[in-house]
Amino acid sequence: MEQTSPGTRVLVVDDDPTVAEVVTRYLERDGHVVDRAADGPSALARADDRPPDLVVLDLMLPGMDGLAVCRGLRERGPVPVIMLTARGEEDDRILGLETGADDYVTKPFSPRELALRVRSVLRRGTAAGSLPPPGPLLARAGIELDPAARRVVRDGTEVALTVREFDLLAFLMRHPGRAFGREELMRAVWGWDFGDLSTVTVHVRRLRGKIEPDPAAPRLITTVWGVGYRLDDPQAGPARAESGARP
Secondary structure, X not given: OOOOOOXXXXXXXXXXXXXXXXXXXXXXXXXXXXXXXXXXXHHHHHHHHOXXXXXXXXXXXXXXOHHHHHHHHHHHOOOOEEEEEXXXXXXXXXXXXXXXXXXXXXXXXXXXXXXXXXXXXXXXXXXXXXXXXXXXXXXXXXXXXXXXXXXXXXXXXXXXXXXXXXXHHHHHHHOOXXXXXXXXXXXXXXXXXXXXXXXXXXXXXXHHHHHOOOOOOOOOXXXXXXXXXXXXXXXXXXXXXXXOOOX
């Protein structure tokens, strides 16, 4: 079984000791070092003391809820977050993603599935997969993306992106002018053959909010109705699909 880098530190934040124990056991079995916290303030304190490589975060925490904790984590740096929620409503899932979560899992969940999601997010975060490979800078429409440093600069100003936002932008910038369906993007960027396609929609919306001059009228990441999304360069006119790609 493929594993992530040994010793990766995962912070599990859940006020249910049974859930926290089961999650911890599965993640430790996968080779991770696991810290635990039962509430928001403790989670932020632990993140300050020993910065995690990833956080598994329950949405419904006492006092300071998971959304507030996620915002606090985001202020500290681009650590990946997988949100756990007992509520299956789409609005709750989307709200978690809008706050900055990289993924979510709805309770009741399979601990094995969660471990696979953790592995997937960490693999993307360390660039151990095929996206984005080390190479020269990607530049388009005033955006420079450094795949090796995982750094994005727009018009001279660095842009803070989450793991998935970065991978999504890198993928689109490597295939300018080609339209991709949400299913294709989920497979290419998330590495999944299944999942809620609203995850892609929300990440596109978040990415537009960070790189488009006018997110309400996007000109860089455009919607191709009935298909999905395409990266264009409005200054260069219609982009030509890369060699070998289907039209």
